[in-house]
Amino acid sequence: MFLGTILKNSRNLSSKVNGHRLQSTLIIAEHDNEKLAAVTRNALTAAKKLGGDISVLVAGTKIVSVVEQVSKVAGVTKVLKAESEDFKGFLPENLAPLVLATQKRINATHIVAGSSAQSKSLLPRVAALLDVSPVTDVIDIKAPDTFVRTIYAGNAIMTLKSLDPVKIITVRSTSFEAAGDGGSGSVEDAVPAGSYEKGSGSEWISQELSKSDRPDLASAKIVVSGGRGLKSAENFKIIYDLADKMGAGVGASRAAVDAGFVPNDMQIGQTGKIVAPELYLAVGISGAIQHLAGMKDSKTIAAINKDPDAPIFQVADYGIVADLFKAVPELIEKVK
Amino acid sequence: MARVLVGVKRVIDYAVKIRVKPDKSGVVTDGVKHGLNPFDEIAIEEAVRLKEKKFASEVIAVSCGLPQAQESLRTALAMGVDRGIHVEVPQAQYDTLQPVHVSKILAKIAQDEKIDIIIVGKQAIDDDSNQTAQMTAALLNWPQATFASEVKVEGSDVTVKREIDGGLETIKVKLPAVISADLRLNEPRYATLPNIMKAKKKPIKKLTPGDVGVDISPRLQVLSVEDPPTRQAGSILPDVDSLVAKLKEKGHI
Numbered sequence: 283m284f285l286g287t288i289l290k291n292s293r294n295l296s297s298k299v300n301g302h303r304l305q306s307t308l309i310i311a312e313h314d315n316e317k318l319a320a321v322t323r324n325a326l327t328a329a330k331k332l333g334g335d336i337s338v339l340v341a342g343t344k345i346v347s348v349v350e351q352v353s354k355v356a357g358v359t360k361v362l363k364a365e366s367e368d369f370k371g372f373l374p375e376n377l378a379p380l381v382l383a384t385q386k387r388i389n390a391t392h393i394v395a396g397s398s399a400q401s402k403s404l405l406p407r408v409a410a411l412l413d414v415s416p417v418t419d420v421i422d423i424k425a426p427d428t429f430v431r432t433i434y435a436g437n438a439i440m441t442l443k444s445l446d447p448v449k450i451i452t453v454r455s456t457s458f459e460a461a462g463d464g465g466s467g468s469v470e471d472a473v474p475a476g477s478y479e480k481g482s483g484s485e486w487i488s489q490e491l492s493k494s495d496r497p498d499l500a501s502a503k504i505v506v507s508g509g510r511g512l513k514s515a516e517n518f519k520i521i522y523d524l525a526d527k528m529g530a531g532v533g534a535s536r537a538a539v540d541a542g543f544v545p546n547d548m549q550i551g552q553t554g555k556i557v558a559p560e561l562y563l564a565v566g567i568s569g570a571i572q573h574l575a576g577m578k579d580s581k582t583i584a585a586i587n588k589d590p591d592a593p594i595f596q597v598a599d600y601g602i603v604a605d606l607f608k609a610v611p612e613l614i615e616k617v618k
Numbered sequence: 619m620a621r622v623l624v625g626v627k628r629v630i631d632y633a634v635k636i637r638v639k640p641d642k643s644g645v646v647t648d649g650v651k652h653g654l655n656p657f658d659e660i661a662i663e664e665a666v667r668l669k670e671k672k673f674a675s676e677v678i679a680v681s682c683g684l685p686q687a688q689e690s691l692r693t694a695l696a697m698g699v700d701r702g703i704h705v706e707v708p709q710a711q712y713d714t715l716q717p718v719h720v721s722k723i724l725a726k727i728a729q730d731e732k733i734d735i736i737i738v739g740k741q742a743i744d745d746d747s748n749q750t751a752q753m754t755a756a757l758l759n760w761p762q763a764t765f766a767s768e769v770k771v772e773g774s775d776v777t778v779k780r781e782i783d784g785g786l787e788t789i790k791v792k793l794p795a796v797i798s799a800d801l802r803l804n805e806p807r808y809a810t811l812p813n814i815m816k817a818k819k820k821p822i823k824k825l826t827p828g829d830v831g832v833d834i835s836p837r838l839q840v841l842s843v844e845d846p847p848t849r850q851a852g853s854i855l856p857d858v859d860s861l862v863a864k865l866k867e868k869g870h871i
Contacts, residue, residue, distance in 0.1 A: 371789065374752065375761050399782040403764045406717070406749035410756035415718035415837035418747055428841065433745055434636045438645055439846050443839040483761035483792040487777070491785040504870065528871060536801070546767065546802060547785050553657075553741065553801060555783075561870040571635065578849065582868055584861060590854075599852040600864050612858040617871050 305334030305426050308362075308390035310381060311352055312400050315344040318351045320501050321396025323460035326357055328453040329394050330461070331423040335359040339384055339472055341369045341377055349469055358467035362388075366475075371486025374404040381408045383478035390448070391426065397452040397556075409450040416450040417442070419556075421457040435552040435575035455500055456558035456579060492545050494532075496522075499548070502531030504561045507550055507577070510537035511566020511587065511606055518543045520610045521565060527617050533557065533577075535567045551576035566606045569594025586610065619675035620771075620793065622665045623728050624699065625720070625738035625750060626681040627655040628690040632743055642842040644713065654690050657739020659697075659806040660799040664769060665737050666698035667804065673771050674735070676700050680727055682720050683707050688822060695817035696809030702822035703727060707834065711827075714836035716745075719827070721753035726830040728758060733794065735776070740765050740798040751798035761791035767802040 307329040312319040322338070329336050338352050341364040353361045362384055368376045381404070385393065393408065395401035397419045409416035421439075422430035429451060430441050499505060506528065508521040518538070525532045533550040534543065550557055552575035562580035567573060569585070569592055577583070578597050585598040586609050595601045602609060630636060631651040638645055654662075668674040679694040681687040682705040691702035705723050707715055728736055736755075741748035755762035763769075767786065768779035774793045779786050781800045809817070827834045855861050865871045 371787070373789070378756065399765060399780075402748050403752060403762070406752035407756040407762065409749070410718070410721060410753035413718075415716050416747075416749055416753075417838075418749060431746075432846070433843070434630070434645060435743060435746070436846060437636050438638050438843050440843050441841040443841055445837050445839060481761070483795065484763075485790045487788040487790055489782075489785065489787045540802075545785065546781050546800075547783060552743065552746065561865065561868075572632070578846075582865075582870060583849075583852070584865065595852070595854065597849050597852075599850070600861055601852060601854045602856075602858065602861055603854060604858075609858050613862065616858060616862045617865075 305332050305392065306388065306390045307332055307334060307336045307392040307394055308385060308388060309336060309338045310393070310395040310401060310404065311338050311340045311348065312396060312398055313340065313342060313348040315342045316347060318348050319396070319398065320460055320498070321398045321455045323355060324455040324458045325394050325396040325453050326355060326461035327458040328420070328423060329392070330357050332392055332426050334391070337362055337388055337390065338467070339364070339381065341380055341472070342372070343367055343370050353467040353469055354463045354465055355461050355467070356464040357461055358465045361467045361469045362472035363469060364472040368480040372400055373481070373484050373486055374407045375481030375484045377404055378407045378411060379478040379481060380472065382411055383473040385412070387473055393448065393450045395452050397454050401452050405450055405452055412448055412450070414446045414448050414450050415444070416452070417444055418452045420451050420453045435571050436578060437571065454556060456556055492547055496525060497529065497531045499531045499533055499550070499555050499557055502557070502559055504528050504530035504563070505533050505557050505559045505580070506530045506563045506565065507533035507535065507567060508538055508543070508565050509535035509567030510541065512538060512543055515543045520614070524610055524614050524617070527614050530563070531559070535573050564594050564598070565610060567594055568592045569597065620668070620673055620734035621732055622668055622674045622677045623724065623731065623733040623736045624658070624661050624665045624677065624679045624694065625724055625736070626658050626662065626679045626690050626694050627739070627742045628652050628681065628683060628687045629655045629742055629744040632656055638843055638845050642844055644840065644843050652686065654693050655739050655742045657741060657743070657799055657801070660801065660803050661737040661739050662694050662697050662699060663804045663806040664799060668735070668771065669698065678703060678731060678733070680705065680724060682715065682723050684709060684712055691822055692817050693809060695820040696814040697807060698813070701820055703825060704822055705825045705827060705830065707827060711834050714838060714840070715834060716837055717747050717749035717753055718837055719832060719834045721750050721757055722832045723827060723830055724750070724754045725757040726832060728754070735793060736796045738796070738798055740800050751796050755796035758794070758796070760794050760796055762796045763789060763791050764798045765800040766797050767800050769797060769803065
């Protein structure tokens with residue numbers, strides 16, 4: 283029934299919002315009930331390129347401080363808030379109906395979020411309910427309907443025109459600056475309580491976050507990454523030591539993650555995180571296509587590898603062909 | 619027992635260095651080695667394991683695409699899938715076929731085949747969209763468990779460990795549900811020669827998008843496909859000292 287209704291009606295529904303009118307963007311804020319995530323600030327900068335009003339939807343179980351943070355971000359016109367226990371764990375089944383109800387009210391031309399695990403889960407779900415083809419991981423906006431994104435692990439760049447009446451996009455954080463403070467958005471309820479139904483069938487159980495005092499990978503100015511060449515989890519300590527000396531975030535190749543040297547959330551690449559720091563230092567990483575996809579937009583790339591033919595040297599600005607177990611301790615000694 | 623549907627996409631092999639067409643209309647696919655999308659292999663493996671654990675009664679693989687997609691379905695069948703459905707899309711339409719279309723096809727087939735669990739890969743390594751699972755779940759109004767690195771089925775509850783930005787999270791979804799497979803979910807098996815032979819006898823049903831009532835008209839217009847900017851050739855330095863000097867010069871340290 284449900285599917286049939288969508289297949290039949292959605293085209294008509296969307297055509298109603300078509301037509302010439304001013305752009306307006308609905309941004310879905312990401313946060314942990316305390317702090318606004320950096321990716322949302324990047325999404326805001328992208329939204330400014332679209333033109334028009336920017337409304338930011340903040341949903342969660344405890345959002346007072348996040349709402350305040352969002353209202354101060356430069357460029358925010360309006361903060362739409364929705365606080366409920368339903369949003370525990372930010373489950374897309376519960377958030378999607380809220381986004382839909384909000385969209386029905388404000389009729390935005392664009393729905394935007396930063397590319398993160400959370401928005402990758404949520405936005406396509408919202409898009410399907412609006413019968414829109416989402417455009418994920420956008421790296422540039424040429425026009426309100428024309429977007430640039432990478433395909434084939436960053437080995438080709440596609441410029442596309444979205445033909446849908448509402449554009450739903452997620453933006454790659456490393457391609458847009460983070461919006462700073464200096465705004466004064468108004469705050470109101472997203473939609474009246476009870477105007478949408480929460481989803482069913484899913485329940486958030488628990489979270490195990492990796493604890494680290496090091497800079498967040500996405501925003502670190504320097505990233506030091508280790509690969510298979512480290513040989514063991516114990517040996518990975520020299521990467522942490524070097525990173526600490528340089529004030530860097532720590533990343534890893536898929537090989538290092540699969541071998542159990544480090545947790546999954548440190549993986550950089552096509553299917554892991556995408557970073558573009560000032561300096562990326564690859565240690566014991568060969569440089570497979572899939573890894574390069576996650577770091578080749580770094581400003582400077584340096585590599586330490588004992589194999590002179592390692593593909594990483596084809597993208598590295600500076601390379602040393604050396605045994606990392608000799609070079610890294612030396613580097614730790616000589617940095618600063 | 620549950621009925622499981624897996625999504626299968628034929629893509630350019632992950633190890634191939636792709637080439638952009640000179641007319642910027644796309645990437646060269648003719649004569650290029652293709653294979654199963656690696657994430658779909660993981661999805662197939664998980665589905666077959668559910669059958670081996672006597673949780674699933676039947677595993678059906680669906681692929682939407684060119685006639686050659688049948689090869690990918692055969693691989694799935696050789697891995698242990700019971701039967702295939704090929705929703706054939708001609709080249710002209712395939713170029714603009716997107717998750718929005720595929721998810722509608724999967725959702726319709728899931729209803730027709732009375733499916734309880736849909737498993738797809740978290741993303742295809744060609745378009746890198748990462749959308750199909752989420753969109754299929756939305757269309758069916760089923761819960762979704764994306765980026766799964768561990769799946770435990772107990773009765774009608776599925777407990778899923780998910781890979782998220784800061785670590786891992788555990789959620790519980792009620793069947794019917796859609797799962798998308800992350801890299802760490804399992805180690806896909808190789809198809810053995812006897813199983814490849816057996817797979818030749820397994821049925822593949824051929825359908826068109828029209829047969830399942832899905833409109834595949836384009837939702838995007840590809841304006842151009844280009845090479846990414848190439849990086850300036852770098853230099854190999856003789857020792858750590860010169861690296862430190864260069865990094866200082868650049869103001870990185």
